[in-house]
Amino acid sequence: MRTVFHDELAQITEDLVGMARLVSSAVTQATTALLDADIQTAEQVIDADEAIDLKRNDLDAHAIDLLARQAPVATDLRTIVTSMRMSADLERMGDLARHVAKLARLRHPEPAVPTELREIVTDMSLVCERIVAKVADCLVSQSMELVDEIQLVDDELDELHRRLYAHFADGQWTHGTEAAVDMALLARYYERFGDHAVSISQRVRFLVTGQEVHTDLAD
Amino acid sequence: MRTVFHDELAQITEDLVGMARLVSSAVTQATTALLDADIQTAEQVIDADEAIDLKRNDLDAHAIDLLARQAPVATDLRTIVTSMRMSADLERMGDLARHVAKLARLRHPEPAVPTELREIVTDMSLVCERIVAKVADCLVSQSMELVDEIQLVDDELDELHRRLYAHFADGQWTHGTEAAVDMALLARYYERFGDHAVSISQRVRFLVTGQEVHTDLAD
Numbered sequence: 001m002r003t004v005f006h007d008e009l010a011q012i013t014e015d016l017v018g019m020a021r022l023v024s025s026a027v028t029q030a031t032t033a034l035l036d037a038d039i040q041t042a043e044q045v046i047d048a049d050e051a052i053d054l055k056r057n058d059l060d061a062h063a064i065d066l067l068a069r070q071a072p073v074a075t076d077l078r079t080i081v082t083s084m085r086m087s088a089d090l091e092r093m094g095d096l097a098r099h100v101a102k103l104a105r106l107r108h109p110e111p112a113v114p115t116e117l118r119e120i121v122t123d124m125s126l127v128c129e130r131i132v133a134k135v136a137d138c139l140v141s142q143s144m145e146l147v148d149e150i151q152l153v154d155d156e157l158d159e160l161h162r163r164l165y166a167h168f169a170d171g172q173w174t175h176g177t178e179a180a181v182d183m184a185l186l187a188r189y190y191e192r193f194g195d196h197a198v199s200i201s202q203r204v205r206f207l208v209t210g211q212e213v214h215t216d217l218a219d
Numbered sequence: 220m221r222t223v224f225h226d227e228l229a230q231i232t233e234d235l236v237g238m239a240r241l242v243s244s245a246v247t248q249a250t251t252a253l254l255d256a257d258i259q260t261a262e263q264v265i266d267a268d269e270a271i272d273l274k275r276n277d278l279d280a281h282a283i284d285l286l287a288r289q290a291p292v293a294t295d296l297r298t299i300v301t302s303m304r305m306s307a308d309l310e311r312m313g314d315l316a317r318h319v320a321k322l323a324r325l326r327h328p329e330p331a332v333p334t335e336l337r338e339i340v341t342d343m344s345l346v347c348e349r350i351v352a353k354v355a356d357c358l359v360s361q362s363m364e365l366v367d368e369i370q371l372v373d374d375e376l377d378e379l380h381r382r383l384y385a386h387f388a389d390g391q392w393t394h395g396t397e398a399a400v401d402m403a404l405l406a407r408y409y410e411r412f413g414d415h416a417v418s419i420s421q422r423v424r425f426l427v428t429g430q431e432v433h434t435d436l437a438d
Contacts, residue, residue, distance in 0.1 A: 057431070064300055071290030081283055084300070088307070168396045177392040181384075181403040188404070212276070 019090040020136040026097035031125035034104040045101035052094035056087045089196040124190040131197040150201040157194035238309040239355040245316035250344035253323040264320035271313035275306045308415040315408045343409040350416040369420040376413035
């Protein structure tokens with residue numbers, strides 16, 4: 001019985017890793033769509049988000065079913081409840097990738113990103129890819145070093161966010177108000193993507209050490 | 220035993236209502252701080268957010284404790300799991316109110332909101348107050364009419380959001396890029412506040428009808 005139960009817990013972790021992979025692909029493709037003004041890819045990312053939402057629903061249904069059937073306590077209970085929080089974080093990361101794709105679609109056929117910001121936007125996306133890969137590893141290994149690394153990668157994202165915002169200083173910006181608002185929201189999407197990655201990693205820390213999670217995840 | 224259990228469930232609902240009240244006060248005060256460039260009130264809202272976070276932690280700890288002690292199934296299990304999701308929504312609404320207060324603090328002693336946007340911003344805040352009051356009622360009454368009303372109130376918020384964004388159209392905006400970015404993010408905070416309110420109301424609907432929740436809550 002216990003073994004079956006722990007197989008089912010392992011399945012939930014595997015499903016979280018699967019969600020992380022979909023989310024990684026979504027943010028990468030959404031950024032490509034945005035930078036290349038590629039409407040087909042944008043539409044694909046927008047449609048594919050439903051698969052991430054469904055995966056979350058399945059995972060949560062499985063978790064609730066486990067609670068009902070096994071009535072776990074202590075660590076096992078904490079693990080299942082925490083898994084549902086992680087699936088919520090991953091689903092939101094998928095939503096954020098979709099927001100990037102929606103911006104590509106909204107501005108199509110115009111390129112949404114001014115030339116001098118293409119490099120920062122590319123970097124933000126690459127950092128997002130890197131952070132979600134580390135999240136997937138961290139879910140499996142529960143490594144505290146990875147938790148720390150994820151925090152450092154998120155710091156890079158915050159730094160890129162600051163650098164992008166510096167372009168909005170009075171007298172600097174020459175692309176009009178709408179484009180500024182677009183870029184501010186875009187930078188925020190990537191930044192929140194990173195925050196959810198940190199949130200997941202801190203939930204891993206909580207499972208391993210019992211240390212409480214303190215992240216700021218206001219949308 | 221069952222009665223004690225249902226008393227504890229009622230206590231969780233009461234705690235959710237308590238969180239909704241704190242969140243309501245936070246968004247109202249944050250907007251006052253913003254419109255009056257009132258740094259003391261801004262600081263109060265920022266500090267008070269910790270109380271909301273703690274209330275959420277207490278509520279979730281209570282919920283997990285109930286799961287461990289009572290091993291509920293079916294409706295009771297769903298109610299407890301859903302309560303934890305609602306507490307997450309309410310905590311994020313508190314974070315969003317704090318973001319409004321932080322904008323007041325960031326721009327102090329300058330007023331953050333250009334004169335011609337004061338009315339829209341005031342209206343957005345009033346609608347947020349109204350929607351969270353309905354959420355509190357809905358948590359207690361589980362009224363499906365209230366669920367529908369909350370959706371309509373959220374539509375008002377989306378309409379205000381669109382009206383505010385219309386000010387960013389090319390050639391319209393005269394307050395500089397930074398102020399435009401500030402106002403875009405501010406509008407987004409109120410809009411997301413409303414989305415979380417809708418999310419809670421749809422979770423109530425789910426508890427009553429078993430109908431799945433479909434909301435888009437990307438931060």
